[in-house]
Amino acid sequence: MPRYALKIEYNGGPFCGWQRQTGQPSVQGAIEAALARLEPGPHTIAAAGRTDAGVHGRGQVCHCDLQKDWEAFRLSEALNYHLKPLPVAVVAAAQVSTDWHARFSAVERRYLFRIVARRAPLTLEAGQVWRVNHDLDVAAMREGAAHLVGNHDFTTFRSVMCQALSPVKTLDALEIGTFEGPAGREIHARFQARSFLHNQVRSLIGTLERVGAGRWAPDDVKTALEARDRAACGPVSPPQGLYLTDVGYPEDPFA
CATH class of the missing domain: 3.30.70.580 (Pseudouridine synthase I, catalytic domain, N-terminal subdomain)
Structure with a gap:
């Protein structure tokens, strides 16, 4: 077969x-x-x-x-x-x-999260990105994200329904950049790891959005991570804007 x-x-x-x-x-x-x-x-x-x-x-x-x-x-x-x-x-x-x-x-998974910062509602891009109606400080978001890269206990940033045996994961990369998209200024966050916990990416994005909005300081991300307590997590982002972009294997089956 x-x-x-x-x-x-x-x-x-x-x-x-x-x-x-x-x-x-x-x-x-x-x-x-x-x-x-x-x-x-x-x-x-x-x-x-x-x-x-x-x-x-x-x-x-x-x-x-x-x-x-x-x-x-x-x-x-x-x-x-x-x-x-x-x-x-x-x-x-x-x-x-x-x-x-x-x-x-699989030995690697990559996710992309797209955020658009603009006041007007989305029309053509509705459901494809997360619209926030305020500016975001990307430099502050990068500073906060730096605390998350590496091997950590991500209890704070996983769903209470997560079935993984351990909350310890290695986040290999988290890169945040901007460009002008068709709906306006987009912020892209790219995540790379062997595997992820349930709701991990959306939990991290929701927290980093608070940093970008000035509600959290970048070091508050480190404090939340070290708390190992779901209650210390920021708001979980909505699903729109999140994409599973790539899955890596020792040999690419589609090459």
Whole structure:
């Protein structure tokens, strides 16, 4: 039974999240339903990360097992045909070894969070970025973010529903930059780590937004981190603006 890796792009707005849930639309459910149009199911796919409701994917990766030996391009084309009109697309496909796993073979995940600072409501970019109606001090946000890079106990910045066995994670990089986007000045925060805790990125962004707004000092981030207490976290950001952009493997299956 051949195994295939799929690189997935999706708009998370219409979905309850990646993970299949009874009676609710999910990205996983949409892809499994498309697979069932190609071969009798049931089909169960595994993903590199389970994104929450409203979170987008530009480089999500999952794998599936099929009976037929598909040419990768034809598989992606067939799935995209059956995914229409949902905002989900297979942007690449590749046959992989039967012991390759989208989640457990991954060695790196990267997320992007987009913030737009402007007073006017969003129209064309609505649901794609987090709009804040005040200026943000990016230099202060960078200073606060510097306390978060490295190996830490991130208890403060994980959901109380997080199922990870340990709150200790290594955040390899957190870079914050700006540029002029179509909706105005955008602030981009890019996160890189082997893995993340549930709600970790949104918790960190919500806290750093408080720093940028002048409500927190940059050193308050260090104090919150060292508290190891969820109550010390700043507000959790909304999901819009968050993208799973890349998943890294020892060998790129799509190369």
